[in-house]
Amino acid sequence: MKEYLEKKVLVLNLDHSPIGVVNVYKAFVLTYLDKATALVQYEDLQIRTVDKVFDYPAVIRLDDYKNIPHKGVLLNRNNLFKRDDHTCQYCGSSKDLTLDHVIPKSKGGKTSWNNLITACHRCNTIKGNKTPEEAGMALKTYPFKPNLSYFLAEYAERHAEEWIPFLATKQV
CATH class of the missing domain: 1.10.30.50 (DNA Binding (I), subunit A)
Known part of the structure; x- marks a missing residue:
């Protein structure tokens, strides 16, 4: 049961650019308060209360554009x-x-x-x-600066296929 509630939710800005990942509680509150719209749900998962059943969001989009300064991916x-x-x-x-x-x-x-x-x-x-x-050594791949979408796509391939249409393709 705990693993079910730890499934992550992709957050998109109003322009559909990915801005982060939140837990289902935060995503549910944002959609319930009409601050975000659920675009895709995880199939076969639901959030249940005593008397209601809600879809389990996989991807949400904020209803207002948020100007978030681009910080990039931390080099570590x-x-x-x-x-x-x-x-x-x-x-x-x-x-x-x-x-x-x-x-x-x-x-x-x-x-x-x-x-x-x-x-x-x-x-x-x-x-x-x-x-x-x-x-005399050849590189298998050349180094590049990844963006947030690159790492989110890595996560999505293993844990959240529902996100893939909303993420830029991998960089090479």
């Missing part, structure tokens, strides 16, 4: 690992992972989304203080 180890699917971007291993600057800091490389990748300890040691080209 966990988010980098998620972006790179917890695999080495050189050999594909998922063991002994660390971070690697594609262009080494000593050669002017920045600590940024576009220069950091997930690498296994072995590949990182082989590459050393060289660029991938200098080390």
Whole structure:
């Protein structure tokens, strides 16, 4: 029963841009108070009270546009690992992972989304203080700065297929 109530709800702004994820209680209150509209419900799930039954929202849209300053996705180890699917971007291993600057800091490389990748300890040691080209190593995917939709799509693929039509496709 508890897992059922922990299902997340995608929140869209009035322009249908994703702005966050809330629990079902918050989503229900927003829709009940006419501050949001449920666009999609989870099938076979309902919210029951003593005398009423309500649909369980999967995606809601706010009824008024909210100007939310864009903060972007936080650059940290966990988010980098998620972006790179917890695999080495050189050999594909998922063991002994660390971070690697594609262009080494000593050669002017920045600590940024576009220069950091997930690498296994072995590949990182082989590459050393060289660029991938200098080390003769090819990247499986090139680093990029993900947006909120990218991570929401990752979650949706595993837990909330109902969200997918409302999210931008994955970046490559």
